[in-house]
Amino acid sequence: MAVYTEVPDEALSQFVADYEIGALLSFKGIAEGVENTNYLVHAEAGNFILTLYEKRVNPADLPFFLELMEHLSGKGLTCPLPVRDRNGEALRTLCGRPAALMTFLDGLWVRRPGVEHCRALGGTLAAMHKAALDFPGQRRNALSVDDWRPIFAAVADRADTLQPGLAAEMEGELRFLETNWPKHLPTGIIHADLFPDNVFFLDTRVSGLIDFYFACRDALAYDIAVCLNAWCFEPDLSFNVTKARAMLTAYAGRRRLTGDEYDALPILARGAAMRFFVTRLYDWLNHPPGAFVRPKDPLEYARRLRFHRVVRSAAEYGLD
Amino acid sequence: MAVYTEVPDEALSQFVADYEIGALLSFKGIAEGVENTNYLVHAEAGNFILTLYEKRVNPADLPFFLELMEHLSGKGLTCPLPVRDRNGEALRTLCGRPAALMTFLDGLWVRRPGVEHCRALGGTLAAMHKAALDFPGQRRNALSVDDWRPIFAAVADRADTLQPGLAAEMEGELRFLETNWPKHLPTGIIHADLFPDNVFFLDTRVSGLIDFYFACRDALAYDIAVCLNAWCFEPDLSFNVTKARAMLTAYAGRRRLTGDEYDALPILARGAAMRFFVTRLYDWLNHPPGAFVRPKDPLEYARRLRFHRVVRSAAEYGLD
Numbered sequence: 001m002a003v004y005t006e007v008p009d010e011a012l013s014q015f016v017a018d019y020e021i022g023a024l025l026s027f028k029g030i031a032e033g034v035e036n037t038n039y040l041v042h043a044e045a046g047n048f049i050l051t052l053y054e055k056r057v058n059p060a061d062l063p064f065f066l067e068l069m070e071h072l073s074g075k076g077l078t079c080p081l082p083v084r085d086r087n088g089e090a091l092r093t094l095c096g097r098p099a100a101l102m103t104f105l106d107g108l109w110v111r112r113p114g115v116e117h118c119r120a121l122g123g124t125l126a127a128m129h130k131a132a133l134d135f136p137g138q139r140r141n142a143l144s145v146d147d148w149r150p151i152f153a154a155v156a157d158r159a160d161t162l163q164p165g166l167a168a169e170m171e172g173e174l175r176f177l178e179t180n181w182p183k184h185l186p187t188g189i190i191h192a193d194l195f196p197d198n199v200f201f202l203d204t205r206v207s208g209l210i211d212f213y214f215a216c217r218d219a220l221a222y223d224i225a226v227c228l229n230a231w232c233f234e235p236d237l238s239f240n241v242t243k244a245r246a247m248l249t250a251y252a253g254r255r256r257l258t259g260d261e262y263d264a265l266p267i268l269a270r271g272a273a274m275r276f277f278v279t280r281l282y283d284w285l286n287h288p289p290g291a292f293v294r295p296k297d298p299l300e301y302a303r304r305l306r307f308h309r310v311v312r313s314a315a316e317y318g319l320d
Numbered sequence: 321m322a323v324y325t326e327v328p329d330e331a332l333s334q335f336v337a338d339y340e341i342g343a344l345l346s347f348k349g350i351a352e353g354v355e356n357t358n359y360l361v362h363a364e365a366g367n368f369i370l371t372l373y374e375k376r377v378n379p380a381d382l383p384f385f386l387e388l389m390e391h392l393s394g395k396g397l398t399c400p401l402p403v404r405d406r407n408g409e410a411l412r413t414l415c416g417r418p419a420a421l422m423t424f425l426d427g428l429w430v431r432r433p434g435v436e437h438c439r440a441l442g443g444t445l446a447a448m449h450k451a452a453l454d455f456p457g458q459r460r461n462a463l464s465v466d467d468w469r470p471i472f473a474a475v476a477d478r479a480d481t482l483q484p485g486l487a488a489e490m491e492g493e494l495r496f497l498e499t500n501w502p503k504h505l506p507t508g509i510i511h512a513d514l515f516p517d518n519v520f521f522l523d524t525r526v527s528g529l530i531d532f533y534f535a536c537r538d539a540l541a542y543d544i545a546v547c548l549n550a551w552c553f554e555p556d557l558s559f560n561v562t563k564a565r566a567m568l569t570a571y572a573g574r575r576r577l578t579g580d581e582y583d584a585l586p587i588l589a590r591g592a593a594m595r596f597f598v599t600r601l602y603d604w605l606n607h608p609p610g611a612f613v614r615p616k617d618p619l620e621y622a623r624r625l626r627f628h629r630v631v632r633s634a635a636e637y638g639l640d
Contacts, residue, residue, distance in 0.1 A: 029351035031350060040360060
């Protein structure tokens with residue numbers, strides 16, 4: 001959580017003047033968002049979010065992300081809608097960074113999701129997958145099965161400092177996943193990072209999805225697998241099958257899973273755990289001392305992965 | 321700039337339910353405020369700021385600050401107005417910290433104040449001084465002339481690491497200020513920290529004052545001296561007499577300075593520079609490596625102090 005780029009008031013006033021949102025009334029840096037700088041902009045037309053894209057986002061990907069949000073908004077899915085300036089541009093430059101102004105979404109992200117939150121999430125995830133079916137944009141998943149090994153290899157020699165035997169365990173795990181990863185599942189646009197802090201709720205109703213900056217084209221069921229990891233474990237890392245059942249049943253009620261998807265769910269969940277394990281491990285072992293953002297514990301995902309390793313079928317996730 | 325205390329959504333929802341501001345729609349941590357944690361709270365009744373008071377604020381002082389803001393608001397001066405809950409309480413507890421909900425002020429703080437900003441500030445400062453004349457609260461200035469030496473003494477042995485000769489220079493300066501500090505100027509409630517980031521503008525009109533957490537009872541002209549330091553030097557630390565004249569003239573147009581105040585202005589300005597010099601020096605030499613907040617350069621205030629040292633009368637600040 002940090003503001004990486006400080007925008008002077010004069011630069012912001014000039015920037016906002018190019019939009020049809022009335023006079024600028026206030027702007028404040030928001031202490032959320034690990035990757036980018038976000039400002040809350042209050043103008044006569046209401047509240048907006050201004051995002052400045054920092055180094056971890058590839059500028060070439062930004063049109064894909066912004067067009068996807070426009071597409072989903074157009075289909076009635078609530079997500080930030082990029083606002084176009086008087087010249088029709090959604091993607092602009094501010095303080096030397098790519099920048100976009102978005103509509104502000106009401107809602108709170110839930111620190112401890114309950115069963116009803118998981119149920120609502122499942123339905124919304126399926127709705128998002130369906131709404132994006134005719135989205136033409138292309139972006140490969142840059143953090144899929146073939147991308148994990150190079151990240152792991154960069155820090156594997158230090159992995160055992162976290163837990164003895166971790167390097168060998170994950171080496172074997174990577175080999176298993178690379179050999180057995182399903183290749184022919186139904187694909188579409190996935191969010192790929194749908195953690196609780198990216199889903200806003202008003203009570204138990206989903207009021208919006210945010211942060212599409214990992215979105216890509218991949219197996220739709222992989223998105224479900226990410227959510228199984230992110231939403232259905234308790235703080236002590238026990239798996240809550242009631243939450244998983246609610247999520248999966250709500251998803252399947254809106255978009256029927258194929259038999260292949262059903263069968264693949266355990267390995268996809270295992271792979272999703274690996275994806276977050278390797279990036280967290282890398283950040284854990286490479287963060288500069290005194291960095292703004294405290295890295296997240298990679299071992300939490302090692303433990304999730306071990307849970308999925310012994311799951312024999314999606315029935316154990318509560319899906320009939 | 322940081323959020324020191326993370327408030328869970330459930331705790332915040334419960335907290336907000338005690339106010340007559342409708343349902344909670346959103347809350348976001350704000351990356352501003354060096355001393356406290358601030359959240360932007362969006363509820364059905366509008367935008368609010370929730371402040372959690374961190375360790376540098378003495379809880380015993382909070383009623384003074386909140387009552388002062390209520391008093392000034394009641395007099396028509398725009399500052400955050402503490403909102404009382406259904407039990408009539410403005411000061412409450414959240415996540416183990418003293419906490420208060422305030423009205424949200426529109427406006428931007430100006431990174432590079434111009435002459436018109438300084439003029440508007442002068443008028444508002446005088447209006448604040450007059451509005452607080454009948455405020456009954458008592459709080460001594462904990463950072464006045466007698467408080468500088470102990471702070472300086474704690475780090476004086478390392479001051480020369482910043483600049484050779486600095487310790488001896490400031491030791492002499494302290495002695496001069498302690499001996500010659502004016503004792504019988506008109507007193508009242510002063511803000512004591514009215515830097516540009518604590519003054520909101522819409523265009524060149526002051527839309528509000530914030531951050532009253534150094535406010536106290538002291539010489540009114542000392543507040544002017546703080547503003548001379550904070551508003552009237554250019555980035556290269558040259559003194560802009562046009563800005564000072566605009567500020568002082570606007571102030572005097574609303575509240576006439578006494579002859580003693582006029583005569584005291586150079587030493588007050590010199591003391592105000594010392595006040596920020598010693599606290600910055602202390603923070604500079606004591607901040608933990610990798611701290612969230614980067615300390616500010618104390619030498620900027622040594623240079624301001626040297627400027628004031630050779631000022632012979634308030635006429636050199638542009639005041640006739």
